[in-house]
Amino acid sequence: MQRNWSSVYSMQLRKVVENEAFPHFLVTFQWTLSVASLAFNLNFSVIVTGAVANGGLKVIMFFHLWMLFFPIVSCLTFYRIRKKGITERCIVGLSLITVLFSIVNIFLHFVNDFALLMKATEVVAWSLYNSMFSVNIYKILEVFLLPVLMKFAEIQKETLHNDKKLWTQGQKCEGHH
Numbered sequence: 001m002q003r004n005w006s007s008v009y010s011m012q013l014r015k016v017v018e019n020e021a022f023p024h025f026l027v028t029f030q031w032t033l034s035v036a037s038l039a040f041n042l043n044f045s046v047i048v049t050g051a052v053a054n055g056g057l058k059v060i061m062f063f064h065l066w067m068l069f070f071p072i073v074s075c076l077t078f079y080r081i082r083k084k085g086i087t088e089r090c091i092v093g094l095s096l097i098t099v100l101f102s103i104v105n106i107f108l109h110f111v112n113d114f115a116l117l118m119k120a121t122e123v124v125a126w127s128l129y130n131s132m133f134s135v136n137i138y139k140i141l142e143v144f145l146l147p148v149l150m151k152f153a154e155i156q157k158e159t160l161h162n163d164k165k166l167w168t169q170g171q172k173c174e175g176h177h
Helices: 002-018 022-039 062-079 086-108 115-176
Strands: 045-053 056-061
Touching: 002 022, 022 062, 022 086, 022 115, 045 062, 056 062, 062 086, 062 115, 086 115
Parallel strands: none
Antiparallel strands: 045 056
């Protein structure tokens, strides 16, 4: 009995992961989680590198590792569906560039001085990560919201057409009196 439940759950999990919308919702969830962790100040130090800048030790925070790990996960998930459209290829490219800037940022934590360059690479990595989220939200809105809006516009057009038809019929009836 236990084996059947696990196979059912693994099949359902496989269906979810193979869905084309999964990577988009994964990126949205990752971004929301990162913003929430920053909002609740869950950014704690992970590694003290021993390098110094402006008299203080450089410390690798949880956020720096986050900015390295999550774009790698996003890149791998979107690489599988990169041929679906320009949005997916754009997210793959943005996540690769984010990974590169995150690697440089972490590397600069081990080098004495270069605090300004280290902060600049961190800002660029965060900006690219936010851009990846923005492109992702565009795709989600295009796939899910646009059809709803088109259907609503179609209903509105039919309603206006019917109202106009009723109005012109009412004008004809008034003209006969």
